Amino acid sequence: MAGKLAHKVALVSGASRGIGRATALALAREGAAFIGLHYGNNADAARATVREIEQLGAKVVAIQSDLHNGRDAAYELWHRFQDAAVAATGEAGLDILVNNAGIAPAVALSETSESLFDEVMAVNLKAPFFLIQAASAHIRERGRIINVSTGFTRLAAPTHPAYAASKGALETLTLALAPAFGPRGITVNAVMPGVTQTDMNAEWLAHTEARDSAEAMSVFSRLGQPKDIADVITFLASDEARWITGQTIDATGGARL
Numbered sequence: 398m399a400g401k402l403a404h405k406v407a408l409v410s411g412a413s414r415g416i417g418r419a420t421a422l423a424l425a426r427e428g429a430a431f432i433g434l435h436y437g438n439n440a441d442a443a444r445a446t447v448r449e450i451e452q453l454g455a456k457v458v459a460i461q462s463d464l465h466n467g468r469d470a471a472y473e474l475w476h477r478f479q480d481a482a483v484a485a486t487g488e489a490g491l492d493i494l495v496n497n498a499g500i501a502p503a504v505a506l507s508e509t510s511e512s513l514f515d516e517v518m519a520v521n522l523k524a525p526f527f528l529i530q531a532a533s534a535h536i537r538e539r540g541r542i543i544n545v546s547t548g549f550t551r552l553a554a555p556t557h558p559a560y561a562a563s564k565g566a567l568e569t570l571t572l573a574l575a576p577a578f579g580p581r582g583i584t585v586n587a588v589m590p591g592v593t594q595t596d597m598n599a600e601w602l603a604h605t606e607a608r609d610s611a612e613a614m615s616v617f618s619r620l621g622q623p624k625d626i627a628d629v630i631t632f633l634a635s636d637e638a639r640w641i642t643g644q645t646i647d648a649t650g651g652a653r654l
C-alpha cells in the first residue's frame with residue numbers, strides 16, 4: 398500500500414483502545430504492512446481494532462500481555478511479536494516501536510501504596526524500558542522508537558504524583574537512549590499528550606465542571622482527540638522526522654500557555 402509508512406513493520410503497545418488504537422489505525426492508513434497490536438485485558442476491543450486495521454489493508458496480529466509483570470511481560474510480548482512478524486513477513490525486523498500502554502491513577506501522595514507505585518512504574522516505565530531492550534537488536538536502520546508521555550511532566554500534577562514521575566523518567570530515558578541508536582539512523586522521541594478524550598479519563602470528564610476546565614486548558618478550548626496524538630506519532634514515525642531525536646514533543650494543544 399502507498400503512503401508515508403509503506404512496507405513498515407510496527408508494534409504499538411496498548412493499541413486496543415484510545416491513543417494506541419488511533420495510532421495503529423493511523424500507521425495502517427499510511428501504508429504500514431504489518432502491525433503488532435498489543436493489549437492488556439480487553440480482548441473485545443483488541444478484536445474490533447484488528448478488524449478495522451485489516452479493512453485498511455494491513456496485516457495485524459493481536460498480542461495479549463499484562464505489562465504489570467515488567468521485564469518478563471515485555472520480553473514475552475517481543476518474542477510473540479517476533480514469531481508473528483516472521484510468519485507474516487518472513488523477517489523479524491521492526492521499523493516502528495510505540496510504547497503507548499499506560500495507567501494513570503489519580504492518587505495523591507499520602508494515599509499512594511507501595512504496590513500502586515510499583516504497578517505504575519512497571520507499566521509506564523519498566524515495560525517500555527525492557528521492550529526497547531528486547532527489540533533493540535532487531536530495529537532496522539532508520540527505525541523509530543516513540544514513547545508516550547504526558548503533559549503532567551510540564552504542568553504540576555499533585556493529583557497524579559506516581560504517574561507524573563513515571564512519565565518524567567520515560568522522557569529522561571528517551572533522551573538517554575537517543576545517542577545509542579543514532580549510528581543506525583534510529584530516532585528515539587517522546588510525545589506528550591494533554592487531556593485526551595479516552596476511556597482513561599471518561600469518568601472524570603463526565604462531570605461538566607471537569608470537562609469545562611479540561612477544555613479551557615488548551616489554547617484551542619477543546620479536549621484532545623486520540624487522532625490528534627496519533628497524527629503526531631505518525632509524523633515522528635515517518636522519514637520526514639528523521640532529523641528529530643531525543644526530544645519530547647508537546648502535543649497538549651498548547652495547554653496552559
Ligand SMILES: NC(=O)c1ccc[n+]([C@@H]2O[C@H](COP(=O)([O-])OP(=O)(O)OC[C@H]3O[C@@H](n4cnc5c(N)ncnc54)[C@H](OP(=O)(O)O)[C@@H]3O)[C@@H](O)[C@H]2O)c1
Nearest residue numbers: 411413415416436437438439463464498499592593595597
Ligand atoms: N488520555 C489522556 O488524557 C492522556 C493524557 C496524557 C498521556 N496519556 C498517555 O497516553 C497513553 C494511552 O492512554 P489512553 O488515554 O489511550 O488510555 P486507555 O484508553 O485507558 O488505553 C490504555 C491502553 O493501555 C493498555 N494497558 C493498560 N494497562 C495495561 C497493562 N497493565 N498491561 C497491558 N496493557 C495495558 C490497555 O489495554 P486493554 O484495553 O486491554 O485494557 C489499553 O490498550 C498512556 O500512556 C497515557 O498515560 C493519556
